[in-house]
Amino acid sequence: MEFTKRSCEEFVEVLASNAPVPGGGAAALVGAIGTALGNMVGSLTVGKKKYADVEAEMQALKARSDGLQRKLLDLVAQDAVCFEPLSKAYGIPKDDPNRDRILEEATLTACSVPMEIMETCCEALDVIAVFAEKGSRLAVSDAGCGAVCCKAALQSASLNVFINTKSMKDRQKAEELNRKANAMLEQYCAKADAIFAAVRANF
Numbered sequence: 668m669e670f671t672k673r674s675c676e677e678f679v680e681v682l683a684s685n686a687p688v689p690g691g692g693a694a695a696l697v698g699a700i701g702t703a704l705g706n707m708v709g710s711l712t713v714g715k716k717k718y719a720d721v722e723a724e725m726q727a728l729k730a731r732s733d734g735l736q737r738k739l740l741d742l743v744a745q746d747a748v749c750f751e752p753l754s755k756a757y758g759i760p761k762d763d764p765n766r767d768r769i770l771e772e773a774t775l776t777a778c779s780v781p782m783e784i785m786e787t788c789c790e791a792l793d794v795i796a797v798f799a800e801k802g803s804r805l806a807v808s809d810a811g812c813g814a815v816c817c818k819a820a821l822q823s824a825s826l827n828v829f830i831n832t833k834s835m836k837d838r839q840k841a842e843e844l845n846r847k848a849n850a851m852l853e854q855y856c857a858k859a860d861a862i863f864a865a866v867r868a869n870f
Contacts, residue, residue: 671696671740691746691781694823698788699739701816704809705795706732708802721801728794735791739784739820746780753777753831767836774831778844781827785848788821789855792862799862804869811866818859825852 682693709729712718718725753773759766792814799810828848832841 671743691750691784691824691827692743694781694820694827695739695742695746695784697816697823698784698791698820699736699743701788701795701813701818701820702732702736702739702791704813704816705791705798706736706813708795708798708806708810708813711806712798712801712803715803718801718803724797725802728797732791732794735787735794738787739791742780742784742787746784749776749780771836774835775837775840778828778831781824781831782844782848784824785821785828785851788817788824789851791817792821792855792858796858796862799866807866807869811863814859814862814866818856821852821855821859825849 678696682690706729709725709732712725713722713729753770753776756766756770756773759769795810795813795817799807799814802810825848828844832844835841
């Protein structure tokens with residue numbers, strides 16, 4: 668299923684079903700929506716005489732946001748692709764001597780996309796922070812909404828990392844992934860909250 672090509676209604680119905688569709692795809696979609704909300708501020712800022720002094724910066728940020736949006740949308744489908752081997756690995760008979768190795772490899776693969784979603788949401792929050800600070804005051808609420816969405820996507824993706832690292836046999840690699848995920852959560856949840864607070868202070 669090409670999730671991003673289907674309707675929102677279809678995507679939600681599949682998520683709610685018993686189909687083996689991982690929640691990381693939902694996190695990526697929410698992150699893409701959050702990034703787009705920030706990008707809306709840029710779109711409503713460029714070309715306005717009042718913001719001529721930040722025109723070049725806004726143009727550059729918009730181009731960067733366009734790339735982040737596309738990446739997150741690609742990760743919606745990629746998450747399902749990377750989760751499939753793990754889903755199949757759980758079906759391997761427990762007496763199969765290769766089961767543990769295959770399961771470990773599949774678990775590590777399943778962590779890869781949620782980690783990438785987290786990293787991309789962090790980059791999006793860096794961009795949204797500038798949109799919120801320098802973009803059109805008429806659209807600043809959208810930057811705040813974008814920050815909230817990207818924070819939710821960041822946290823959601825982290826849970827998809829942690830549920831997998833918990834079962835990994837290679838504890839050194841698992842803790843390495845956990846440390847990386849926790850560092851992003853600590854820095855960028857605070858950043859999202861700061862953006863929200865700064866936007867909220869306008870009203």
